[in-house]
Amino acid sequence: MKRRDFLKASVGGTVVALSGGSAIARPNLEPAPEAIGMLYDSTLCVGCKACVSKCKEVNGMPPTIRGEDVQYDSALDLSPQTLNVIKVYRDGKAEVKDSETNGFAFEKRSCMHCVDPGCVSACPVTALIRHEQTGIVTYDADACIGCRTCMTGCPYNVPQFDYNNPFGEIHKCQMCNQAGVERIDNGMITGCAEVCPTGATLFGSREALLEEARRRMALKPGESYMYPRGDVRDPISSHERAVPSYLQHIWGEKEAGGTNVLHISSIPFDKLGMPPLPDRSYASISETMQHSLYQYLALPALALGGLTYVIKRNVDDDEGGEK
Amino acid sequence: MSDYQPLERRVITFPFIVLGIIGLIGLYFLAHRFLFGIGSVTNLNEGYPWGIWVVYDIVVGTALACGGYALAITVYVLNKGKYHPLVRAALLASLLGYTMGGIGAFIDMGRWWQFYNVLLPWQMNFNAAMLEVALCVMAYIIVLFIEFSPVVLERFGARDLMKKLEKVLFIILAIGVLLPTMHQSSLGTMLIVMGYKVHPLWQSLHLQPLLALLTALTMGFSIVVFESSLSAVGFRRTPETPLMTGLSKAIVGLIALYLVIRFGELLFRGKLGLIFAGDLPSLMFIIETALFVFPLVVLLSEKGRKNARTLLYAAVAMLFAGSLYRFNAFLIMYNPGHGYSYFPSIPELMVTLGIVAIEIMIFLYVIKRFPVLHREEHA
Numbered sequence: 047m048k049r050r051d052f053l054k055a056s057v058g059g060t061v062v063a064l065s066g067g068s069a070i071a072r073p074n075l076e077p078a079p080e081a082i083g084m085l086y087d088s089t090l091c092v093g094c095k096a097c098v099s100k101c102k103e104v105n106g107m108p109p110t111i112r113g114e115d116v117q118y119d120s121a122l123d124l125s126p127q128t129l130n131v132i133k134v135y136r137d138g139k140a141e142v143k144d145s146e147t148n149g150f151a152f153e154k155r156s157c158m159h160c161v162d163p164g165c166v167s168a169c170p171v172t173a174l175i176r177h178e179q180t181g182i183v184t185y186d187a188d189a190c191i192g193c194r195t196c197m198t199g200c201p202y203n204v205p206q207f208d209y210n211n212p213f214g215e216i217h218k219c220q221m222c223n224q225a226g227v228e229r230i231d232n233g234m235i236t237g238c239a240e241v242c243p244t245g246a247t248l249f250g251s252r253e254a255l256l257e258e259a260r261r262r263m264a265l266k267p268g269e270s271y272m273y274p275r276g277d278v279r280d281p282i283s284s285h286e287r288a289v290p291s292y293l294q295h296i297w298g299e300k301e302a303g304g305t306n307v308l309h310i311s312s313i314p315f316d317k318l319g320m321p322p323l324p325d326r327s328y329a330s331i332s333e334t335m336q337h338s339l340y341q342y343l344a345l346p347a348l349a350l351g352g353l354t355y356v357i358k359r360n361v362d363d364d365e366g367g368e369k
Numbered sequence: 370m371s372d373y374q375p376l377e378r379r380v381i382t383f384p385f386i387v388l389g390i391i392g393l394i395g396l397y398f399l400a401h402r403f404l405f406g407i408g409s410v411t412n413l414n415e416g417y418p419w420g421i422w423v424v425y426d427i428v429v430g431t432a433l434a435c436g437g438y439a440l441a442i443t444v445y446v447l448n449k450g451k452y453h454p455l456v457r458a459a460l461l462a463s464l465l466g467y468t469m470g471g472i473g474a475f476i477d478m479g480r481w482w483q484f485y486n487v488l489l490p491w492q493m494n495f496n497a498a499m500l501e502v503a504l505c506v507m508a509y510i511i512v513l514f515i516e517f518s519p520v521v522l523e524r525f526g527a528r529d530l531m532k533k534l535e536k537v538l539f540i541i542l543a544i545g546v547l548l549p550t551m552h553q554s555s556l557g558t559m560l561i562v563m564g565y566k567v568h569p570l571w572q573s574l575h576l577q578p579l580l581a582l583l584t585a586l587t588m589g590f591s592i593v594v595f596e597s598s599l600s601a602v603g604f605r606r607t608p609e610t611p612l613m614t615g616l617s618k619a620i621v622g623l624i625a626l627y628l629v630i631r632f633g634e635l636l637f638r639g640k641l642g643l644i645f646a647g648d649l650p651s652l653m654f655i656i657e658t659a660l661f662v663f664p665l666v667v668l669l670s671e672k673g674r675k676n677a678r679t680l681l682y683a684a685v686a687m688l689f690a691g692s693l694y695r696f697n698a699f700l701i702m703y704n705p706g707h708g709y710s711y712f713p714s715i716p717e718l719m720v721t722l723g724i725v726a727i728e729i730m731i732f733l734y735v736i737k738r739f740p741v742l743h744r745e746e747h748a
Binding site: 123124125164167168169170171172173187188189190191192193194195197198199201203206207208209210211212213214215216302319321322323328329331332333334335336337339340346349350353354356357358360361363 | 403404406407408411413414415416419446448474477478481484492493495496497498500503538542543544546551558562563565574575577707
């Protein structure tokens with residue numbers, strides 16, 4: 047091959063490869079076979095924050111106290127000391143619960159345990175791991191280098207780095223199953239679901255929770271329904287309540303490949319602070335690019351071969367020629 | 370007798386002392402960072418994990434250090450030997466820029482004492498663009514040291530070692546072209562997983578690696594033009610303008626290609642309207658695009674390419690264009706929502722300025738004491 051042809055071919059190849067021309071598309075990941083999750087029903091939440099308090103107890107984190115008069119945990123948002131927080135949506139006079147106008151609504155922020163997690167995909171050292179069976183996303187501080195790429199890759203801004211500690215680490219909800227806690231492995235349920243008085247946070251398999259969410263969507267507003275507390279399959283107790291008018295949208299069924307923690311509510315999710323997400327996960331697009339360019343290191347090896355050949359020739363030419 | 374010679378001038382000058390003071394202030398805050406944590410020095414927060422340490426020191430800094438890469442392609446791959454006189458100075462700037470990028474990555478690393486995990490095969494996540502960037506940048510720093518070592522060997526008269534090195538240098542040169550191609554494009558890939566947080570005008574998804582690579586190349590060529598013009602002015606050396614006009618043709622081609630792809634993406638994904646939204650993103654986009662178009666227009670005319678002054682202006686505009694593109698994509702137009710905001714703190718800025726100051730000090734020292742610049746009569 048002539049040098050000029052080689053250059054043309056290699057430039058062309060690079061352009062095709064860089065624009066994702068190679069067909070090694072990586073689709074969204076599928077839910078783990080025994081995916082564990084939670085269902086948060088915003089209409090059931092009364093904003094008591096028992097879940098926030100229990101979460102801190104389980105994870106050994108101090109309550110966030112604002113001002114001397116406030117004697118309860120009043121964390122405003124996720125932080126290295128707050129892995130789960132209840133936030134409030136307010137509009138106008140904020141008089142009616144679960145009303146978009148002149149109303150208010152609660153929303154839970156915690157790790158959504160994505161089916162196709164951006165943090166896991168972006169972490170260079172495998173410090174974030176999606177469990178093969180349960181789909182729970184856990185963190186390994188011994189592997190972590192603190193580059194915080196997981197934070198950039200999380201659509202929900204969940205992983206939190208402790209900047210104020212010179213030996214800080216990432217903190218995130220690990221569904222009460224991290225080493226040393228292992229509530230799920232021991233047959234228990236998550237702390238937040240255990241203490242929730244209304245069943246707004248419900249524990250269970252992703253499948254069972256999706257089923258429960260769909261059942262609620264199908265109910266007529268005003269109808270009476272027995273809401274379970276604790277574990278969806280094995281409730282701690284149940285309570286009867288009139289069905290609110292649900293928004294026909296289960297957050298986490300499809301968003302960016304879906305999540306194991308599902309949310310339902312009666313007001314639109316963007317009002318509750320959920321991000322604008324397409325169905326295809328960003329992780330799958332990013333990995334498609336990485337795999338197209340670096341599968342078996344074939345392209346780099348080919349490029350290196352070509353470059354070595356051309357450069358050797360050019361360097362030899364110079365030595366034999368003018369000098 | 371070598372074609373290169375040290376610029377025998379005084380090292381300790383007034384600018385050198387000023388740079389030294391800035392460097393010391395930077396080091397002071399750096400000590401703070403290691404003793405009391407990243408939070409004691411930076412304004413990083415729950416929504417903004419990356420600030421100027423990552424975005425300037427690594428993302429923009431390594432692109433500004435692509436002069437060695439751009440010239441290696443020109444001289445060794447495209448066989449334009451006439452540009453050889455520029456190689457050593459460009460290599461030195463690349464070597465320093467990349468080393469500072471590596472240091473920048475290390476000081477920003479929250480768990481730096483575990484940094485070796487990147488090198489452990491069983492820890493590596495091959496799906497992550499960040500792994501690729503980390504490994505390639507580390508490898509490239511080593512390659513740059515080897516590429517530059519003939520200068521040091523020549524200075525200390527180690528002729529035998531130099532001959533041996535020259536025999537295998539072609540492999541090192543080939544790797545030295547491959548590695549930046551890989552990690553500069555992967556820097557772009559890192560933006561994909563950020564998804565909606567990057568404003569649609571900058572979130573080109575599949576095209577991110579290609580746009581990142583093109584900006585790295587244009588910035589690489591421009592920094593060569595810039596450094597050459599500046600050293601001509603600063604040290605009153607004969608300008609290397611004839612060489613520069615050739616390089617500027619390459620810049621024209623690259624900018625044109627970049628703009629076609631950039632606007633093509635916006636057109637096909639129906640995002641052109643966002644340019645005229647009249648908000649901050651549209652303003653930043655217009656400024657950024659103007660900075661790309663200015664050098665293109667200037668260098669399109671033969672008169673513009675041959676005038677040392679317009680060349681310098683064009684190079685500076687291009688450097689700002691590429692830097693702003695990367696700043697916009699990674700930081701200014703990065704919006705995690707939830708009302709989070711970020712602006713660097715003074716100590717945080719001082720660390721970055723300090724690192725840059727030390728980098729310039731080393732550059733000045735080396736060109737004055739080592740054979741880096743080409744003899745004038747050959748230029």
